[in-house]
Amino acid sequence: MAESWMFREFCPVGVDLGSAEAVEGYDLNQGTDQARDRALLQRLGVGPGVRLIDLACGTGSFVVEAALAGAEAHGVDVSEQMLRYTLRRADAAGVTVALHHAGFLGYRHAGPSADVVTTKSALHQLPDFWKQTALLNIAGYLKPGGLLYIWDVIFTFPPAEYERHLRHFVDAFGRADGFTREDFETHIREEFSTYAWILEGMLDRAGFDIIGSDFPRPTHGELLCRRRHE
Template sequence: MALLPAWYFDESKMAGVDFKSIDQVEAFDQKQLSSTPEKEQALVARLGIGSGHTVVDLGAGTGAFAIRAALSGAAVVHAVDISQAMLTYAENKAQQAGVEQIQFHRAGFLTYDHEGNLADFVISKYALHILPDFWKMVAFLQIASILKPGGVFYLRDVIFSFPPSQYEAGINAWIERAAKPEGWTASDYELHVREEHSTFAWIIEGMLTRAGFEVAEANYLSPTAAEYRCIKSGI
């Protein structure tokens, strides 16, 4: 990628807090109760990923989705993450699963330089919130540029659908409901709200439309989580 201007957002700074070592990544992986091989396979099937497809997994983390997409017959899966520890862990998992068609890239939403065939699918799960809203819009434009016309962008993240005027009650209810002593704690959720950049559904949806996507499916999984299946406009 060309040299970036001095004002460009540095995604690499977002990788170091939790994921400097393989031990930290392994601990993270064990907390990911919402990500199992069965659940990732169900999403692969639901999206229609299969033989010959090119898939880009942005914020691939420990590789759970990328591995299932590869095992389902995708021609190539690009697993992209800003954390080298995450990528190393994911690559080890892929080798253990006997998967060879995953290419691993140390990059972020803003710096991934896609080469080869345009993607049939771009996936982002619980990673986009590292970006402030201005840079989310830039990321959506980047994603649109690497997708084929008619290609699918699937997004799932911490996205707020409660009324803005009820933000305090909405956040407190989320933490009370979701925090677990053996998993993500109240302190983890407080840190997320305070230092990361989750935003409202109406903001995300406006950005997606402006980036050239049709929101084909929007599901508000809870007042603090949502998923979107989007189609890149054009012929």
């Protein structure tokens, strides 16, 4: 049983995606890009015999592509609606994925350790203290030498310039035909995106070496990490 002081992963922060209608809209806004998913899977060496865990799998496009590539694919999400959508997507694709109703903090992996763990646009749901806890948890079920891939809203701008960059973040990404200005304002106000240098320190303390990074914008980026051998 979880301690009463644990962060409440099943209580959403920011934009509420608990309804079927909200999940449908999320899938449309995020955009399913099979070519992009396949390119990332290839970069990570995901194929037959690889065990992959996608944390906060959302509507399942990536985890289903992993299964199509021959991997043992696990999708984890706190939203039952997201998991239902993922199951329908997997059924339509003719593949099997293992789905788990859990979050970063509560997920406990049964069976052999994972070769690859991925999470995209989700770690910001946790405050920094709990991000560190989540990374320690991931290190516990990722095999030594295994890969952790993170894509998220991660800040690389100088802290003193935050107002200019956050205004641009809202102006550039808020749009009428997808996520709105209000969605991004909510993200800044209520969610927990952090600086790259903070996240990099957390990864080091959780036992990861950063082997690659790319920050195409001062508000977004990826980190590719390898779990250190003990």
